[in-house]
Amino acid sequence: xxESNLNETIAGVVVLYNSGVxxxxxINTYIDQIKKLYVIDNSDSPxxxxxxxxxxxxSIVYIPNIGNYGVADALNIAAHRAIxxxxxxxxxxxxxxxxxxxxxxxxxDFINNYANPEELGIVSVDHSGSLSADAYKEVNLxxxxxxxxxxxxxxxxxxxxxxxxxxxVDHEYNLxxxxxxxxxxxxxxxxLNHKLGTVKKFNLYTLNISYISHNPVRLYYFIRNAIYISxxxxxxxxxxxxxxxxxxxxxxxxxxxxxxxxxxRLMYIKKALSAGWQGRLGKLS
Numbered sequence: 001x002x003e004s005n006l007n008e009t010i011a012g013v014v015v016l017y018n019s020g021v022x023x024x025x026x027i028n029t030y031i032d033q034i035k036k037l038y039v040i041d042n043s044d045s046p047x048x049x050x051x052x053x054x055x056x057x058x059s060i061v062y063i064p065n066i067g068n069y070g071v072a073d074a075l076n077i078a079a080h081r082a083i084x085x086x087x088x089x090x091x092x093x094x095x096x097x098x099x100x101x102x103x104x105x106x107x108x109d110f111i112n113n114y115a116n117p118e119e120l121g122i123v124s125v126d127h128s129g130s131l132s133a134d135a136y137k138e139v140n141l142x143x144x145x146x147x148x149x150x151x152x153x154x155x156x157x158x159x160x161x162x163x164x165x166x167x168x169v170d171h172e173y174n175l176x177x178x179x180x181x182x183x184x185x186x187x188x189x190x191x192l193n194h195k196l197g198t199v200k201k202f203n204l205y206t207l208n209i210s211y212i213s214h215n216p217v218r219l220y221y222f223i224r225n226a227i228y229i230s231x232x233x234x235x236x237x238x239x240x241x242x243x244x245x246x247x248x249x250x251x252x253x254x255x256x257x258x259x260x261x262x263x264x265r266l267m268y269i270k271k272a273l274s275a276g277w278q279g280r281l282g283k284l285s
Contacts, residue, residue, distance in 0.1 A: 010104060010148070012037045012091035013078030015071055019043065019095045021050050026098050031059060033104035034091055038081055040065050040074035070283065071144070072160035072169045079154050087151060094145035097194035099125075106190055107148045110136060121153040121182030122174075125190040132188040139184050140240050144170040146192045153182045163281035167218065168225040168244065175233045175240060213259060214251070216268040220284055223248045223269060227276025 012034045014027060031037055037060045041051070046064060054062050061081070065074055075092060082090045091104070107123045114120060124139075125146035126132075147170075157176045160169055174184055214222060226248045230241035255265040275281070 008035055009088040010034045010091060011078070011082040011085065011087040011089070012093060013075060013082075014039055014093045014095055015074040016041045016043055016050075016095050017068060019047065019050060021047070021053060023050065023095045024053055026093075026096060027054075027057075027060075029101070030091070030093065030099040030103065031057065033099070033101075035059065035087070036061060036082075036085065038063060038078040040077055042066075042068045042071070042074055044068060068283075070162055070165035070169075072162040072164055072166075075144075075169070076159040076162065079149070079151065079159070083151050083155065090149045090151055090154070092144050092147045092149060094194055097145040097192050099146065099192060100190060103146070103190055104148070106187055110185065110187055118152065119181070119183050120185060121150055121157070121177035121180075122184045123148045124184065124186045125192050126186045126188045127192075128186070129191075134188055136185050136187050139186050140178060140237065141171050141174050141243070142184050142186060145194055146190070150182070153177060153180075156180055157182070164225045164228075165221060165281070165283050167221040168229055171240070171244060172225070172229050172233075175229065175237055178240075179233075179236050216261065216265050217284060219251060219255065219265060220268040220272045220275075222251060223272035224276040224281075227273065228279055228281065231277070231279075 010033075012030065014023070014037065016023065016039060027037065027039075037057070039054055039060055039062045041062065041064045043066060046066060051062060054060050063077060063081075065077065078092075079090055093099070103125065110123055111117050111120060122142060124142045126137075127143050127146070157173070157180050161172050164172060177184060226244040230245050234241045252269055255269060256262065259265055
């Protein structure tokens with residue numbers, strides 16, 4: 001695949017949720033690297049200033065999905081549109097992510113030089129934050145933003161699980177890629193600039209502890225989905241499932257010791273544990 005053909009094979013998607021106009025600055029970091037960008041708006045109500053600016057881009061297709069049906073639903077809408085529009089790959093981006101200027105060209109260079117490109121499910125930026133002497137690494141899990149998803153793999157594996165709604169949607173999909181023998185590759189010199197959540201600080205004597213804080217509803221989805229995924233896929237990849245459960249235990253401990261509104265958080269945790277174990281998914285009502 002030649003550099004001149006890059007824009008002809010790759011579409012992108014960014015999902016909005018009550019986003020501000022500053023998302024335009026983030027989109028500008030990758031819009032010229034792809035042919036078309038599907039902007040799926042999951043907001044409670046549209047930001048008309050933002051919508052007007054988005055519609056001024058010739059390569060943007062704005063798709064209102066007002067009412068928030070979850071990130072998986074939005075990703076599926078974009079994937080189906082991209083397939084119908086005859087694209088080969090779909091770049092998935094968070095609304096707060098900024099891409100390096102060489103992101104897509106580096107990904108395509110990797111694909112061109114890979115012995116069996118049909119085995120690739122996702123080629124991604126490096127989400128580890130660590131330095132590596134290797135040019136790339138095969139991973140079990142990667143986050144959604146900065147993924148170049150093979151639409152061939154998507155059609156084999158199936159859509160994102162919209163019943164998860166939000167949180168671990170990417171990880172569940174990673175496990176299905178693994179189950180279907182597709183590889184997930186992170187290119188180690190590609191990094192995104194993006195936010196991981198609200199950072200809070202806690203002082204304990206001479207220790208200054210910083211941590212990512214989730215609101216109680218997000219905490220519910222995080223724990224519920226981790227439990228459901230672990231029960232569903234434990235025999236497929238126990239290492240990944242134990243990792244997801246470990247993350248949930250950390251969130252429970254953090255909520256019990258560091259966070260405010262502890263009683264409310266513990267109530268949501270209790271609901272999440274029950275729902276995840278029983279497989280009760282969907283949007284929290």
